[in-house]
Each structure stands twice: as structure tokens, then as C-alpha cells.
Amino acid sequence: MATIAPNDEKKSYDGEIEAKEHAGTVSQFKADAVEAETSEYNMTVMEAVKAYPMACFWAFVMSSTIIMESYDVFLIGNFIALPAFASRFGVWNAATEKYVIVTKWQSALQMAGQLGALIGVFLAGPLTSRIGYRWATLVGLVLMNATIFVMFFANSLPLFFVAQLLEGLPWGIFIANAPAYCSEIVPLRLRAPATQVLQMFWAVGSIIVGAVTFVYNTRPDENAYNRIPIALQWLFPTPLAILMFMAPESPWWLVRKGRLEEAAHSVERLGRKSMLNAGEAVAMMRRVVDLEKSTAAPSYIELLKGSDLRRTLIVCGIYAAQNLAGNLIANQAVYFFEQAGMTTNTAFALGLITSALQMIFVMLSWILTTYYGRRPIYLWGTGFNIVMLVALGIAASVGTSTMASNAQASFGLIVSVAFTFAAAPVSWCVIAETSAVRLRPLTTGMGRATYYIIEIPCIFLGSFMLNPTGGNLGGKCGYVWGATALVCWVTAYFCLPEMKGRSYREIDIMFKRKIPARHFEKTVIDMQDDE
Template sequence: MDEKPFDDDKAFDSDAVHIEKGETGDRSYSVAAAQHAADSERKQSLWQALKREPKSVFWSVAVSTAIIMEGYDIVLVTSLFAQPAFAKRYGTYLPSGSYQIPANWQTALGTAPIVGAVVGAALNGFFTHKFGYRKVLLASLLLNTGFIFLLFFATSLGMLYAGLILCGLPWGVFATMAPAYASEVCSVTLRGYLAVYVNFCWAVGQLIAAGVLDGFATSTSQWAYRIPFGIQWAFPPFLIALIWFAPESPWWLVRKGKIEEAKRALERLTSRANHASIPDQLALIRHTNEIEDEQQSGTSYLNCFQGTDLRRTEIVCLTWAAQIWAGTSLAGTPTYFFTQAGLSASNSFKFTAGGLGLACIGTIISWGLLTRFGRRTLYVWGLGILSIVLLITGIIAAAWSGHISSFTQAGFVMLWLFIFYMTVGPVCYPIISETSAVRLRNKSVSLSRISYYISQIIGNTIEPYMINPGEADWHGKTAFFWAGTCFVFFVWAFFRLPETGRRTYEELDILFQARIPARKFSKLNVDAYAAPGERIKED
């Protein structure tokens, strides 16, 4: 069969068939079938999508659960600095009679997993493109199982440092793979919900760590810190056994020309009663890939910074980085802030645990808000409200002192946590997975996560100097700084962040290729099957 170029004018003909040549030989698909699949996805309700794709939901949840390990570690590592048993084993003796981890080692250990995660995220972009999601995730889980031994049996701070860097490698893979996989195994209707679940897993991991640390707070033996490290072994065996049977992303298989394997993957992701729709779904995937190829077809990291993909890279990178600059370094893990604001250590831990509980509740609420208000509205105005909360926190710290001021500041930080996990925290995940071009998704999500990690390193470095009594000694007035950076990102998001909800990937490709301003994304009708000059029309 001869290869024929795609004629977009035939998109209105139900018999129009596109023929292309790929790695697996000649193959064809019906453009009308792709259009029917796109229309069906947009029109189905949440309940219809759940009945149609229960297996998609299951496998997306399974892959995303790996994020719990990274969330667990974020709280674990820095919280151990305040644990007497850990400080006595790895710290130095002070004239005051206590043991402390040296400041330089606190910085090193705090940034070690982030450094490893940066490398892991970058490598994930290469490996997932070459080997697929399933194989890379299985390999990462196996490596993580081995690296935990270094933490559990560490005899020095240097050994802990090496173990944390190595553990950061698979954590970087988990963080970038979960939202990408979720966005590729489910329909438009479920995409946002399953992407937000990634953030829920992050919050759950932090909550588990807080509970574990509280359980060993009074222990003085070596098990007070070894068991929290060892608990990480509970996750990989379960996930390896589960992911072994997971289907590969049909989008990745189509990009590799493995059409029959993609069909079988769709059969495993779709309920048996809806198998008749699989040819249409497959046609939609292939048509979306072709629309992207109309302008660019490269799949390297360099392609993320060329043409219209540069704008998409800007959006995903700054969207994830904004989580840090919205005040996460101050309020995301706020125990130290609470103590510097004047609360006792006991009350600080209680407020922190309560805040993490609110984080989980906020994420659950965000599922309902996502459909009602959309990604852009929640994210933009979430940043705006967070900047106001931080500003008020700073004003209270500057204007008053004493117990009332301390508890009021703590209350506003908890309010920040609740708002963050209803808006900016969870909504980030569907934005970065939907904004990325399909062919560049692995690398685009990896770049966005790297921008987050770099911002995290900067934030975690400057925050102690601003709040520490031995440095700037700003205490609660540190909130002024983060209110300013949060407002800057609010302005950026207002003008640059588009609404991506309820759009198929081919529609988003067309809008980005046409360079539509961000605030007009939700106001236009897109017909991906019309002639090139007639695809976009005013609502």
C-alpha cells in the first residue's frame, strides 16, 4: 500500500482514511473514527467515564502511589534533625550538653535527595522515551529497594548523604512519571482527577512520615531513626508486584509504531462492554500525533525549546516552580517556622500534623472545584489568595508579639496549607501533563520537575537565613518575602497560563500552534477535523 499525505479537507468525509508508514509497516485509520472518539470523550459524564474506564483508574492510581515514597522522605529527613536519638548518633556534642547535626550537614542532607531527583528526572525523560513507562518504573522501584539499605545501615553522615542522593534518583522518576502516565491512560473526563491524585499521594506520604516520627519521638534507641528509614521497604515490593502486570501507555506504543500492542493496551484499559470503541480511540491517538507532526516532529530535550513548544515548556516549568515561590519553603513543612514564631516544640508538631491533615482534605475538595472552576481559575486565584494570606501573616508578625501573635501566625500558615492544597498544589499536576506536547511529554514533565527541584534548593537555602535568629532574624516577617514572590507568579499566571481542561490533546496542539493568548483558550471553539484555516472559531 502506497504512503499518502494527510488531506485535512477530507476530514468531513466519514470514509476518509489516513495511511502512513511506520516501524511496524503500513497501516491506516479512519479520520471519522478519531473525530467520533474525541466527541464521545467530551460528552461523557464523570460517572460514564468511571464505568467505561475502571481499569484505567486502577492502573493510574497504582503508578501514582509510588509518589508516597517521595512525600514520606520530604518530611522524614529534615524532621530527624530534631530527634534526640538521631542527633546523638550522627551529631556533635555541644557545650550546652546537647547533640546537634552541624549546620553544613543539615544543608547537605536536606538537599541531597533533591540533587538525586534532578538527575533522576532528567534521565527519566530519556529512558521512558526509549523503554516505556512500565519498564522504567519497575527498574526504579528495584533500585530504590537497594538504595534504602544505605540509609538503614548508615554509620556516618557521609553514608547518609550518599544514600539520600541515590534514593533521590528513583524519586525523581516517580515524580515525573506519575502525572504523565495518568494523562495518557485515561480520557479527557478523568484526566484532571487522576492527575490531582498524584498530589494526594504526596500529602499522604507526608502525613505517614509525621505519624511515624511522632510514634518514635520519645525513643532514645537507634531504632528511633532506623525504623522510619526501614518503613520505606514496605512500598517497593507491593508496587513491583502490581506494576509488573500494568499495561504500557497506548500513546507511547503508537509513537513507537507498535499499533497492535497499543490496541491490546487499550483493551486492558477499557471495560469489556466498551471494547467496540477501541478502534476509534486508537484513531484519535494517531490523529493527535499527526497534528503535532504538522509543525515539529522531534523528541529531544532541545525540541522543548523550539517553536511553539518553547511556550509550552515555559508554562509547565513555571507552573511547577511556582509551588515553591508561593511559600512552600516557609509553610509547606512549617515546624521550624512555628517554633521561630514563638510556639513550643510540642505545639509546633501538633500544628504541623494538623496542617498535613488539612492538606489531604484540601486535595479531596479540589476534585470538586476542578470541574466547577477549571484549572486556570483555581491556579491563578489560588496564587492571589496565598499572597494575601502570606502578607497578613507578615503584618501580624511585624505588628504584634506574644502568644496571641504566635498562635495567629500559626493559624494563617495552616490556612495557607489548606488553600494551597485546594488550588495551586493539586491543580499543578493536570496543567503540566496536559500542556505538554504528546511527543515531548516525558521530557517536558521532567524539565518542569527539574525547575521545581532547582527552586526548592534555592528556597530551602535562603529560608533558614531569613528566619534563623543567628542570621536575618526575621521570624514570622519572612512571610513578606514569600508574599512578594507569590504575587509575581500570580501576575505571570494571569497573563500566561491557559485553561487546558475539557480539551483533547489535538485541540490543545492546534491552539498552541495558532499562538492563541492564554486568556482566550476557553473562549474558542476548536474543530481538529476542519481545514487548517478553519479549525479555530470564536465561541
């Protein structure tokens, strides 16, 4: 029998002690993580608000960056309907006895910002992964201030196109970062309202534009579309930059970077110290980050591998569907109302009413999504819009009369409002929850890029269908968008999972287990499971 030397015996004993200490540390770490996750499960919505009041505030601030994209998207859409803008840059149309912007420039102006944003979202992913949500957003806000100058001094359609293209770059950063940041700083029960605030601020931007253009639409000179409407964009970037400079970084991003003390400090800034344990919250985040751990830096290639491919396809699909299920009618509401036979003043008034109703219905959707989930609201909401879009097409097919025009305007308004009551706000929840924590900035960027890639040809198609110098279909475009919305509904039925009330750990595990989308809601994941 071999004998053990005293030194060897001591080394063996020390190693055993270290192993036990390590096991004890791991056990305590997991217990803390489980405790934090259980605490979030047991919170009601109001308890979560009381425990994390500053998280709600900072989610509100980050979401308000979306006002700038919304404002400019609706502004350029409304400029096309402005008589002063059309008479300055358009051509005379004998059929309507009005000046109109020719189809190619109408489409180009509306897609320029989206083209810039497409570039911006691809820049946002790597930039945010490297420097964080806070600094990446600050870069976008500074860039936004600079690019507004180009649009302010634009005096031709090509210059307006370039201005929109440049402004799109920071839009891409905002739209990629906002849903990810909002979902990471709030507890489980607040993920739906925190991300759906984005849709509310989209409506806020359109309300501001609607009010400004409604006031100025009767002016015959360039002040109807220049100076004040454009200069108002400068109201947003500087105050938001000051607030974002003071904002805490996402604790999830800090944990991914191994900066655990800073992550704990960030958690304390987001919530009430008396109602939460920052150490346990960080342990919960570390547990999820460890599940997704990889030696390689996050890259777009990873989005196309393994279970992450399925997650990427869901995010890209839900983003693409926003353009295919009635959204373009909402974005071109004023122009649509004009083509439906309304006077210019009535069209702008209806556009403003539509935006106000959208804001109200987005807030009502918080209740639906929080208590009834994502999947059923998306399916029922999209299904309703399909019926309304077909009804819009029928109303436009029965002949020209005041009643037919009013019916088209009514169905167009209902489609625009219904979209922001169900499908649109639910989409933000799905986008934020589906992506893996480690790859979230890249996934949201890729998803939004898909949105723009689909939107750009859809803008050309939508403009062609509505423009008197193009297809001149008017409300008959409802048949086209109804068909594309039906495709979205069928795809969502088979592919969209229900993630209401699920922690990021559970979502990770279910995707790795390849659970079918329709079985997500009934699947039970044990609190001790790590995969």
C-alpha cells in the first residue's frame, strides 16, 4: 500500500477545504438567484411599481427617444399632403385639379429615413455591446442634433432626401436600444408596460406633428412646411441627452461585462433599497448570463445558429409584420384620408384625431397584455384588422359617393387605431422578451433592420397604390394589406410563443428544449433547472 507524505496529506486536505468552500459559494449564489426570481414572480404589478419607481422613470425617458423618429416619419408624410409643399415641389394633376408630389419622390422621401435607420440599427448592435446602452444613446442624440440642420436648410427634394437619410442614422440607434434597455431595467411584471410605452411615444410624436401641420396646413408659403415644423425637432435631443447622461446603465449589460459591483449599484438606483436585495438580483442575472456564456464576443453570425436562429426569426417576423398588417395606412393616415375624398383640412383633423385615439388605446393595451398575455392579443388584434382591411376594400369598390368616402375614412381610422391597440404594442413585448440576454442588442438591431427592409418596398407599393399619378387605388389597397395581414396571422399562429410571466432563465430553457410555440404557456420549468 502506498504511503502519503505529510506534505501531500496537507495539500489534499487544503484542496478538499477549497472544494467545499467553492461548493458552498455556488450553492449560496444559486439560492440568492432563486430567491430573487421567486421575489419577482410573487410581486403584483403595483408592488413592482413601488419597488422599482426609478426603473419606471428611466424606461419612460429612454422610450421618449422614439418621439423623434415618429415625429419625423409623420412630418414627411404630412408634408406630402400639404398644399404649400406640393405646389412648391410637385406637379399639376388635371384629374384632381391639385398639385401632387410625383410617386417616385413621394416614395423616396418616405423611405430615406428608413434607409438611414437600416444603417443605424446595424451600427447600434456592436456599438451598444461595446460601450453600453447609455453611451450609445448619447451618441445618437448628439448626432440627431447635428442632422436636423440639414433638413432645416433643405430647399429641394434631393436635399430633403439626404436630410431624412442622415436623420435615420440616430433613429436606428434609438429604436434598437430602447426596447432592450426598457426590458432589462424593470422586473418581470413590468416588462409589458415598460416596452409598450414605446408605442405610446410613437403616438405622441404623431400627435405633435398632427397639431403643428393642422395649424400650418392652410398657409400658402413655405412656413407651412419649413422653419417651425422642422425646428421643433430640436426640442427633444438636448434635454434627453442630459437625462440619459444621468441615467443608470442596464445592470444586465454590466453583469455581461463582469462589472458586478456596478451592476449592484445600478439595481439600487433603479429600485427602493428597503424593498429589494441588490446582491440577490445580481445573482439572478449572473445565473442567466452563465447559461448563455460563450468565450467569443457577441456577433451577428451567432444569431443564425442553434436555438438563437429561432429567436432571431421570431423577432424579425414580428417586426416585418408591423408593415404588413395595416401599419402603413396608419403612417400615411392624412394622405389616405385625402385620397378617400376628404378635404385637406378635414384630412389633417382626422389625422390628429387618429393619433390621439392611438395614444389612448396604447395605454389600454397595457392592461390587456399584462393580464391576458401576448399571443392571444396579437392573434385577435391582427384578425380584427384583417376584417377591417377587407371591409375598407369593399367600401372603395361600391362606387364614388359621400357615403363611400366616409366609410373608407372610417375603416381607415379603425385600422390605424386597432393596430396600436393590439398588434403594435404587443410586438414590442415580444421583441424584448424573445432575444437572448447576451445577444439582445444585436437581435433587436437585426429585427429592426428587417422592419426597414420590408418597409422600404412597402412604402413604394403603398405610395403607388394611393397616388393619383400611380395606381390610384384609394381604399382598395385594403385588399392588398388584408392579404399580407392574413399571412402574418397564420405565421404567428404557428410560430409565436406566449412568454407572459416568464423569467429570462425560463425563456432560455424553453428555446433550448425546442418547445413548440403553442405549448410555451403550459410548459412547467422547475426553479432549480439550469441548462
